[in-house]
Amino acid sequence: MAKILVLYHSFYGHIETMAQAVAKGAREVAMQVDVKRVPETMPDEAFRAAGGKANQAAPVAQPAELANYDGIIFGTPTRFGNMTGQMRTFLDQTGSLWMQGALVGKVGSVFTSSATQHGGQESTILTFIPTLLHQGMVVVGLPYSEQRQMGLDEIKGGSPYGASTIAGGQGERQPSEQELGMAAFQGKHVATIATKLFG
Numbered sequence: 001m002a003k004i005l006v007l008y009h010s011f012y013g014h015i016e017t018m019a020q021a022v023a024k025g026a027r028e029v030a031m032q033v034d035v036k037r038v039p040e041t042m043p044d045e046a047f048r049a050a051g052g053k054a055n056q057a058a059p060v061a062q063p064a065e066l067a068n069y070d071g072i073i074f075g076t077p078t079r080f081g082n083m084t085g086q087m088r089t090f091l092d093q094t095g096s097l098w099m100q101g102a103l104v105g106k107v108g109s110v111f112t113s114s115a116t117q118h119g120g121q122e123s124t125i126l127t128f129i130p131t132l133l134h135q136g137m138v139v140v141g142l143p144y145s146e147q148r149q150m151g152l153d154e155i156k157g158g159s160p161y162g163a164s165t166i167a168g169g170q171g172e173r174q175p176s177e178q179e180l181g182m183a184a185f186q187g188k189h190v191a192t193i194a195t196k197l198f199g
């Protein structure tokens with residue numbers, strides 16, 4: 001059975017909540033599921049001024065740790081339609097893993113959040129994927145067998161590229177039951193594929 005890492009950056013807590021749902025789904029299948037976050041790189045003053053959420057529960061990951069897992073599910077809020085600088089800075093420290101081919105053949109997957117419904121969820125995941133491919137990872141999304149992404153019953157995140165949530169302009173909206181369900185599905189789906197590859 002596979003070892004899965006859910007690795008996230010969250011500034012206001014939405015992705016942190018989604019990460020726990022992803023991990024819950026992965027735990028249905030995987031032998032080991034760890035939830036870790038990337039270091040916060042924003043200067044303290046700017047972090048406080050922007051109302052960042054401190055004291056997040058997950059331990060901070062080291063780049064070298066990625067090699068210990070069979071599947072890695074990355075969570076990042078959108079920043080202008082891309083991953084956050086904090087996640088980018090972490091990934092930019094994985095050059096030696098790339099040189100060793102340490103992540104080649106491992107499963108990679110991405111989930112995200114944005115303030116607005118069309119604020120760049122798909123572009124954030126799609127612009128994340130080249131990094132996974134450069135690392136030689138097998139990219140997995142959120143297949144349409146997770147049918148909650150099809151429904152028009154409520155405004156919600158979720159696409160074939162990955163689970164997502166809509167936080168609202170002031171961060172006032174929390175991930176809905178359906179969004180958390182899609183996140184759990186993605187976690188289980190990645191863990192299932194990683195188990196087939198490595199279990």
Ligand SMILES: Cc1cc2nc3c(=O)[nH]c(=O)nc-3n(C[C@H](O)[C@H](O)[C@H](O)COP(=O)(O)O)c2cc1C
Nearest residue numbers: 010011012013014015077080081113114115116119
């Ligand atoms: C500098 C900056 C840029 C952002 N860019 C976007 C954007 O392009 N589209 C959008 O919908 N939300 C944007 N947001 C809102 C964040 O994506 C939102 O706060 C985040 O998804 C909430 O997740 P978190 O609670 O895990 O931090 C931006 C926020 C900041 C601070």
